[in-house]
Every structure is written in C-alpha cells, then in structure tokens.
Amino acid sequence: MPDPIHITRFIFIDPSEIEETFVRGTGPGGQNVNKVSSAVQLRFDLTNSPNIPEAMKRRVGVLAGKRLTKDGVIVIVANSHRDQPMNRSDAQERLVAMLVEGSHVPKARVATRPTLASKRRRLDAKSVRSDVKKMRGPPSDGQ
Template identity: 70%
Template sequence: MAEPIVITRTVSIDPSEIEESFVRASGPGGQNVNKVASAVQLRFDLLNSPNIPEPMKRRVMALAGSRMTKDGVIVLTANSHRDQPLNRTEALARLVALLRDGAYAPKPRVATRPTLASKKRRVDAKVRRSGIKRMRSTPGGED
C-alpha cells in the first residue's frame, strides 16, 4: 500500500484518491511530442474526499477557481517537461501546494485609522503641491 500524501500535520490524503491520465502534450517538441503521451492530467475529487475537513474544502474551492469542475473535482495538467515522471511529480506538487494554501484560514485584517500626524503631513503636501501648480500658471489679473 502506498504511503499517504502529507498536506499538513493533521491532514493527509490517500494516493488512491488521485486519478492520473496521460495525454499527448501540445506545443513544440517535434517527434517526441507527437508520439509520446508525456503530459499528465491529475484529478482529485475534493468534495468527496473523506480526509479533508469541510472549512478547508471551501477555502481550496475558492483558490482552485477554473481548475475546479462543477462536480468538485480539481483537474491539474502538467506538460512543461518532456519526461512523464517529471510531469507526474510537478502535477502532484501543484496539488499539494494548492491544498496547503487552503489548509490555513487567512489572518483577518484589522482595520486601522490614519494618525493625526499622517493626516497633517498629507494636507501639508497637498498645500505645497497646489502652491507649486499655482506658481506655474500664467500671471493674470482677475477681471
């Protein structure tokens, strides 16, 4: 039996949950790209995974964006290497990185107010700048 893929200290996924298929890569590569299925398409059913907690599923779904199907399956395609094992490793690393990014809730932003001194500096800079622009204008009397 294969070892579980560790995401965090408490979350790991079973390799049997990941489905890999090999397809022909697009782009340059000549004869190699035409006859060898070196690109890897990795599928991971996020919604039906028993090892991922519900809050983490929601965060990963938001991060996955267009890589997520309507059925809740994450689809990653790796075809940057000419070698199939390298593409497999890259696709798995991208899945693990995506799951790790969604593992932790982002720190909430604490709203702050500008200090009185920074407000004063801002107004002084605006007054100085408007004075410079006023000096550039053509001298003319107001009629």
C-alpha cells in the same frame, strides 16, 4: 499501500484519492510525441475528500479557478516534459502546492483610523504647499 501525501503537519491526502490518466501530449518530443502517452491528467475530488476541512476546500476551490469542475474535481494537466514519470511528479507537485497555499488562513484585516496628529500634519503640509503654489502666480495689486 503508498504513503499519504502530507499537505501540512495535520492535513494529508491518501494517494488513492488521486486519479491519473495518461494521454498523448503536445510539446517537446518530436515524432515520439505522436506515439507515446506521456502527458498526465490528474484528477482530485476536492468536495468528497474526507481529510480536508470545509474552510480549506473553499479556499482551494477559489485558487483552482477554471481547473475546478462543477462536480468539485480539480483537474491538472502536465505535459511539459517528455518523460511520463516527470510529468506525473510535476502534476502532483502542483496539486500539493495548491493545497498548501489553500491551507493558509488569510489574516483578518483590522480597520484602523488615522490619528488626530497625522490628520493635522497632512492638513498643515497641504496648506504650506498651497501657499507655495499661490506665490508662483502673477503679482496682484497690493493697493
């Protein structure tokens, strides 16, 4: 049995959850590209994965974007290499990177207000700047 794929220290996925199909790829390879199925189409059923928490599934679903099907399956196509094993490892690395990024809980934003002193400094600077600009105008009749 293959070793589990570790996402974080506590979250891992079983390699049997990943389905790979090999298709003819586009890109480098010359005439060989028309004969050999070197591109990899990796499918991972995100919604039915038992090892991923629900909150993480939602975050990964947003990260996956158009790579997520209506059934909740992530589809990753790798065809940048001429070699099937290299495309396979590339697709798995991209899946793991997406899951790792989705495992991080975003920091909650705490709403803050500017201090009274900073408001005063801002208004004082505005009035100084306003006076500078007034002095640039044509002289007015002082009488």
